Amino acid sequence: LAEVVASGDLTQSIHVEGRDEPARLLNALKSMQQSLRNTIQSIADSSNQLASASEELHAVTEDSTRALHQQNAEIEQAATAVNEMTAAVEEVARNAVSTSEASRASTVTAQQGREQVRQTVSSISQLADDVNGTAGEVEKLAERVREISKVLDVIRSIAEQTNLLALNAAIEAARAGDAGRGFAVVADEVRALAHRTQQSTQEIEQMIGAIQSGTDQAVGSMQSSNNRARSTLEVAQAAGAALELITQAISSINERNLVIASASEEQAQVAREVDRNLVNIRDLSLQSSAGANQTSAASQELSRLAIDLNNLVARFKV
Template identity: 65%
Template sequence: MLRKLKISHRTLLFFALVAVLLAALGLFSLMQMSAIRAAGSEIDSDWMPSQAAADDMALNLAHVRIESMRQLAFQDAETLRKSDEQIAAAMTVLSQLMARYEEHISNPDEARVFGVVKNVYASYPQALQDRQRVLAANPSEDRAAAVNARVSELGHQLEQALLELRSFNEEGAHHAVEAATSVYRNAQRVIASVILVALVSTVALALLLTASIVRPMRRAVAVSNQIAKGDLTHEVHVNGNDEATELLTSLSEMQANLRSIIGQINDSAHVLTASAEEMSAVMLDSTEGLQRQNDQIEQAATAVNEMTCAVEEVASNAVSTSEASRASSESAQQGRMQLEDAIASIQALAADVVSASARAGELADQTHNITRVLDVIRAVAEQTNLLALNAAIEAARAGDAGRGFAVVADEVRALAKRTGESTREIESMLGSIQQGTGLTVEALQQGASRAQTTLDKAEAAGVALVRIAETVAGINERNLVIASASEEQAQVAREIDRNLVSIRDLSVQTSAGAQQTSVATQELSRLAVDLNGLVSRFRM
C-alpha cells in the first residue's frame, strides 16, 4: 500500500505522524505543569498568607496579654499609660489582621473556624476598655480581680480559637502539598508512558519508511548491475506507483530496447559474415565470378545500411534512457528537499519542548520565593521566642507578682516553637515540590533529546536520497557511454559501406581491382568477427 504513494508524500506522512506524537506529548506535559502550578499557587496565594496572618494575630494577642499582665504587676501611672498605648496599638494591628485574613477565606470550613475567632474577638476590646476604666479608678481588689478574670478568660478563648485556626491552615497547606505531589506523580507516570509509545511508534515508522524506500532501490541497483554486466535475460518485475517504480520501469524498457537492438546487430553481423565468406570464394573465380561477387557486394552494402540504421537507433534509445535517468535524479533531489522541510519542522518542535522546560524552571523559581517567605516567618518566630524569654526573665525578677506573667511568656515561647516547627514542615514540603519540578524539567529535556534523535534519523534518510541520486547519475553516465559506442559503430558501418562501393567499382575494371576487392573482403570478415565478439558479451 505504501508503494502507491510518492516518496515525498510518504515521507511527509510519516514525519507528520511523528510530529503529532511529539505535539501530543508536549501538550500533555504543559497541562500537567499547569496543574502543578495551580497547586503551588493555591499554597502561595491562599494557605501561606492565611497562615502568616493567623501567626501575626496570635503574636499581637500575646503582646496584648503581656501588657495586661504588666499592668497588673506594675500599677504606677507611667506603666499603665505605656501599656495602654501598647495595647491600643496591638489591638489596632489585630483588627487589621483579622480584616486581611477574612479576605483570604476560600471555603465554608475556614469561614466557620474564623467565625469562632471573630465572635470571641468581638467581646475582647470592650472587656479591655472596662478593665482599663476600673484600673484607672483605683478599684477594690475584688472588683479588679473580677475584671481581670473576664479579660483573661476572653484572652484564653481567643488564643484557643487562633490555635484552631492555625491548625486548620496547617492541615489545608498539607493537603494542598499532597495534591500537588499526587498530580506530579500521575504526570510522571503518564508522560513516561506517552514517551515510550512515541518512541516505539517513531522507530516502527522509521523502519517502515526505510524499508519502503530501500528495497525498491536495491532492486533497481541489482537490475542496473545486471545490465552493466551484459546480462539481459532477467525479467524486471514492477509494482507500485512511486519514484522507484518509475526507475524500475525505465530500466525495464531500457533492457528490452537493448535486447532488441543487440539482437538486430547480431543478425546483421551473421549476415555480414556469411556475405564476406561468399565474396572470398567468388574472388577465386573468373569474371563471371567477379560479376557474382559484385552482386554480393551490392547485397552486403544493403545489409550494412540496415545495420547503420539499427546502430543509430541504439544511440537514440540510449540518449532517451539517459534523459529518463536524469529525470529520476531530479525526482530524488525533490524528495531530499521535502525531507529537509520535514527536518525543519522537527527542529521547531524540539524548540517548543525546550521552551516548556524553561517554564518548568520558572515554576521552580516560584517555589524558591515561597521559601523566602518561610524564612521571614521563621525569623518572626525566633524573635517572638526571644521576647518571651525576656518576659520570663522580667517575671522572675518580679517574684510572686510576676508568676502569671511568666506563664504567659512560656505559652508565647511554646507558640513560637510550634510556629518554627510548622515552618520547617512547609519547607520540607516545598523541597518535595522543587524536586518534582526538577524531574519534570529532566523529562522535557529527554523529550527534546529524543526529538533530536528523530532529526538525526531524518538527516540520515536525506543522505540516503543523495546516494540514490548519485546512483541514478551513474546509470546516466553508462547510458551516455552506450550512446557514444553506438555512434562509433555507426561510423564504422558507414565506412564499411564506402569500402564496399569502392570494391564494386574496382571489380568491374581489372583483375587488380578484383585482388583489391579480395583484400577488402578479408577486412570486412575481420570486422564482422569483431562485431560478433562485441555482441557475444551480452546474454539474451
C-alpha cells in the first residue's frame, strides 16, 4: 500500500483490522492518504481556479493594453490638435497686435490729416474773407469811378456850353468889325480850350470806361472766387468731418483689436495649459500601458505556473 501511495495513486482503499502495531501503521497510512488526497484535491481546484483567473487576467490586461494604446493615440492626436490651435491662436494674437499698431499709426495719420484740413479750412475761410474784403474795396472803387464819370459829364456839359458861348461871342465880334477883333481872338482861344477840354474829357471817359469795365470784371471775378472759396470751404469742412469719423472708427477698431489680442493671448495660455495637461496624461497613460504590459507578462507567467502545478497534481490519482 505504501508503494501505491508513493506512486501517486490515492484511490486505493485501506482496510485496518486489529489494534496491533501494523494496524496502527496502516491507520496512520490511511490518515496520510486521506490528508494527501484532500490536499491534492484542494491544490488541483486552486490550480484550476488560478489558471482560469490567470487567463481572465491576461485577457483583461490585453484589452486594457489595447485601450491604453488607443487612448495614447487619441491623446497624441488631441495634443497635436491643441498645438495647432495654440499656433493659430498665437497667430491671431500677433495679427491683432499688428493690426492694432497699424490702426494706431492710421489714427495718427488721420489726426494729422484732420489738423491739416482744419488749417486748410481756416486758410480758405481767411481767403474768402480777404476776397470778400477786396471785392468790397473794388466795389467802392467802381463807385468812385461812377462818381468821376458824373463829374466828367458835368465837365463835358460845361465845355459844350463854353464852346457854344465862344461861338456866339465870335459871331458877335464879327458883327462888331474892328472893334470886336480882340474879343474874337479871345473867343477863338476859349473855343480852342473848350475843344481841348472836350477831347480830354472824352479820353478820360474812355479810360474811366476801361477802368469801370475792369472793376466790374474784377468784382465779378472776386464774387466768383468768393463763391468758389465758399464751396471749397464747405468741401474742406466735409472732408474734416469725414476724417473725424474715420479717426473715431479707427480708434474703435484699435480698441477692438486690443480686446481680440488680449482674448487670443488668454486663449493661447489656456491652450498651452491644456497641452501640458495632455502631455501629463499621455505620460501617465504610457506608464499605465507599461504596467499593463508587465501585468500581462506576470499573468502569462502565473498561467504557466498554474499549468505546471496542474501537471504535477495530475500525477496523483484521487
